[in-house]
Amino acid sequence: MALLLGDTVPDFTQDSQLGPISFYDWAGDSWVVLFSHPADYTPVCTTELGEVSRLRPEWEKRNVKTIALSVDTAESHKGWINDINETQHTNVDYPILADADKKVSDLYTLIHPNALNNLTVRSVFIIDPNKKLRLQITYPASTGRNFDEILRVIDSLQLTEYHQVATPVNWKDGDDVVVVPSISTEDARAKFPKGVTEIKPYLRTTPQPNK
Numbered sequence: 001m002a003l004l005l006g007d008t009v010p011d012f013t014q015d016s017q018l019g020p021i022s023f024y025d026w027a028g029d030s031w032v033v034l035f036s037h038p039a040d041y042t043p044v045c046t047t048e049l050g051e052v053s054r055l056r057p058e059w060e061k062r063n064v065k066t067i068a069l070s071v072d073t074a075e076s077h078k079g080w081i082n083d084i085n086e087t088q089h090t091n092v093d094y095p096i097l098a099d100a101d102k103k104v105s106d107l108y109t110l111i112h113p114n115a116l117n118n119l120t121v122r123s124v125f126i127i128d129p130n131k132k133l134r135l136q137i138t139y140p141a142s143t144g145r146n147f148d149e150i151l152r153v154i155d156s157l158q159l160t161e162y163h164q165v166a167t168p169v170n171w172k173d174g175d176d177v178v179v180v181p182s183i184s185t186e187d188a189r190a191k192f193p194k195g196v197t198e199i200k201p202y203l204r205t206t207p208q209p210n211k
């Protein structure tokens with residue numbers, strides 16, 4: 001059955017170009033971005049894996065580990081990584097799972113046969129340190145993902161997790177945020193010393209607390 005938001009994601013051990021990965025042990029208490037791509041040596045995937053590598057400082061700032069997956073072999077990944085590094089001017093240092101036996105693909109429902117026969121679709125999962133699934137987006141094979149948006153969602157999830165605020169439409173880092181409905185306006189005024197604006201009793205904004 002497909003994973004749903006809030007589910008505990010399954011653990012697995014699978015090969016990668018860096019050797020076997022035991023997922024829970026590897027993740028530790030970090031947030032994780034696990035993303036699948038259709039195949040090695042393909043153009044869109046080459047740009048995506050390069051971008052994830054270039055964004056390393058942004059992942060580290062947020063305590064996020066990244067891990068990619070396709071149904072190619074570890075040897076194939078190694079050869080392709082040379083091309084990614086050369087063409088995308090980076091150094092891919094994170095694991096790419098070699099899911100040739102489709103073990104992880106089956107666990108995470110990464111093969112959508114009516115879209116792409118026998119290859120993994122372009123899915124991305126954000127998993128929190130408790131191994132709960134917090135976001136899943138699936139893109140068509142021909143559309144490269146926007147990893148700035150993935151970072152934006154991680155910022156939003158972490159603001160909710162650590163500061164009890166939510167983020168409104170088109171929110172960007174540094175914009176005002178909204179107080180979650182479970183906090184009364186009175187409690188919000190005590191909790192957020194930068195001030196709370198009550199537009200409606202259910203719509204309260206406050207400056208981003210961690211800025």
Ligand code: BEZ
Pocket residue numbers: 038039042043044045046141142
């Ligand atoms: C790509 O990564 O470039 C790609 C993969 C499968 C279908 C279309 C594009």
